[in-house]
Amino acid sequence: MNWPLILLLVRVFAPLSFVTIGGGASILADVERQSVNVHHWVTPAQFLDLFAISRAAPGPGSLLVALIGFRVDGVVGALTAALAVFLPASVLLFLVARVWRHYRGSTWMQAVERGLAPVAAGLVLAGVLSVLRIAEGGIMAWLVAVFAFIALRWLRANPFVLLACGGLIFAVAGHFWWPG
Amino acid sequence: MPRVSIVQLFQVLTQIGLTSFGGGLSGWMYRELVERRRWFSEEEFLSSLAIAQAMPGINVINLSMWVGFRLRGSLGALVGFCAMVFPPLAVIIPLSMAYELLGRYALVHHVLAGIAAAALALTLNMGQRVTAAASRDLISILVVAATFVGVGLLRYPMFETVLAITPISLAWSFYRERHA
Numbered sequence: 001m002n003w004p005l006i007l008l009l010v011r012v013f014a015p016l017s018f019v020t021i022g023g024g025a026s027i028l029a030d031v032e033r034q035s036v037n038v039h040h041w042v043t044p045a046q047f048l049d050l051f052a053i054s055r056a057a058p059g060p061g062s063l064l065v066a067l068i069g070f071r072v073d074g075v076v077g078a079l080t081a082a083l084a085v086f087l088p089a090s091v092l093l094f095l096v097a098r099v100w101r102h103y104r105g106s107t108w109m110q111a112v113e114r115g116l117a118p119v120a121a122g123l124v125l126a127g128v129l130s131v132l133r134i135a136e137g138g139i140m141a142w143l144v145a146v147f148a149f150i151a152l153r154w155l156r157a158n159p160f161v162l163l164a165c166g167g168l169i170f171a172v173a174g175h176f177w178w179p180g
Numbered sequence: 181m182p183r184v185s186i187v188q189l190f191q192v193l194t195q196i197g198l199t200s201f202g203g204g205l206s207g208w209m210y211r212e213l214v215e216r217r218r219w220f221s222e223e224e225f226l227s228s229l230a231i232a233q234a235m236p237g238i239n240v241i242n243l244s245m246w247v248g249f250r251l252r253g254s255l256g257a258l259v260g261f262c263a264m265v266f267p268p269l270a271v272i273i274p275l276s277m278a279y280e281l282l283g284r285y286a287l288v289h290h291v292l293a294g295i296a297a298a299a300l301a302l303t304l305n306m307g308q309r310v311t312a313a314a315s316r317d318l319i320s321i322l323v324v325a326a327t328f329v330g331v332g333l334l335r336y337p338m339f340e341t342v343l344a345i346t347p348i349s350l351a352w353s354f355y356r357e358r359h360a
Contacts, residue, residue, distance in 0.1 A: 017237065018236045018237075049280075050276065052279075053272065053275055055202075055292075055296055056201065056202060056203070056296055057275050058197060058201050058268055058272075059198070059205070059267070059268020059271065060205060060240045060241060060264060060265075060268065062238045063268060063269060063272050066273070067272065067273070067276050070273055070276065075273070078273060085238070086238060086261070089235070089238070089242070090237055090245060092237070093235050093245055093257075094245065094249075096231075096235060097245070097249045097257060098254075100231070101249075101253075108354070108357075111353045111354045111356075111357040113227035114316070114356075114357070115346070115349045115350035115352065115354070116227070116233075116234055116346065116350070117320070118314040118320040118321075118323035118324045118327070118349055119234075119323060119324075119345055119346050120226065120230035120233050120234075120310065121307065121310045121315075121324045122311075122324045122326065122327025122328040123233055123331060123338070123342070124206070124229075124303065125307045125324070126328050126330075126331035126333075126338075127303065127332075128303050128304055128307055129328075129332040129333070130331075130332065130335075131204075135296060135297055136289070136290075137290075137293050137294070141296075141297040141300075142297075144297040144298055145297050145298070145300040145301060145304065148297075148298040148300070148301035149300070149301040151301070152305055153301075153308075159208075159302060160199075163295045163299060166202075166295050166296075166299070167290075167292070167295045169294055170290045170291060170294025170295075171291050173290070174286065174293075175287070175290070
């Protein structure tokens, strides 16, 4: 085991754990800076590819850090990077969960939950917009998203069928209309 | 809240973690846990989502841990963490190796972009439901709108925006609770 390298991964990624407020996107810029510019673990082009995989693959998008860790030190690097980013904040969440259980059902806890709810809903909607903004395919992505939503909601379509259709539509459109 | 065994919890969360292609994991969780299995009411899910977003850490891992904690206590939280990190990690690494072979074909990029666009339907579905559930009165509707406009449209930094809006929402929630 390459201990200096493992410790370096921990030192780079663990501090980001507590900065991930509002989701993995908030640490993306720093992950890129550290792994491309500071430590040269991946090239800019490789980083973009890894980012695309982490977004399309199942599971949390933040597994991007595991893919970078994998490039650094194989499976050990992947596990180290993932745990460095995920574990510290998760321990904190666990402690909060225990406090929450103690006070659950109390009036003020209900007020906190109800007060946080509209902010959470606004963030979900903002998240949709930010993904659409960086989506490839421009207006096409918007159309596919809206039609898939209608099909899911009112036609009770199977989501996997929708994903397959989305992939197929983009493959055809990409082949005929956006050459290269 | 239904009685869910640890094994069942692990199975369901792992299945969500492994099939959530295209991102938007919390949308997949909403579909599976609220719409299909009815382990949570809309309200319970929304308060879990709000806490998962408010706390530092990756939202979907927070959400998975919180869901596990609510159903099965501390062991449930551990299951929630493991199910969302390790199985997807075992999938994404081989995927990234396959991508190194296939990534140079434009078709692969198009298909991935199409899948990501269609996957937004799940987030939109959840966004619409939680917005409806969170919009209890005029003030909460304004809070949803302000968060969406601030973070989504105007692209203000998420952390500062949430920090500015949340106290107002909490204050209103406490006021309502007291005068209900």
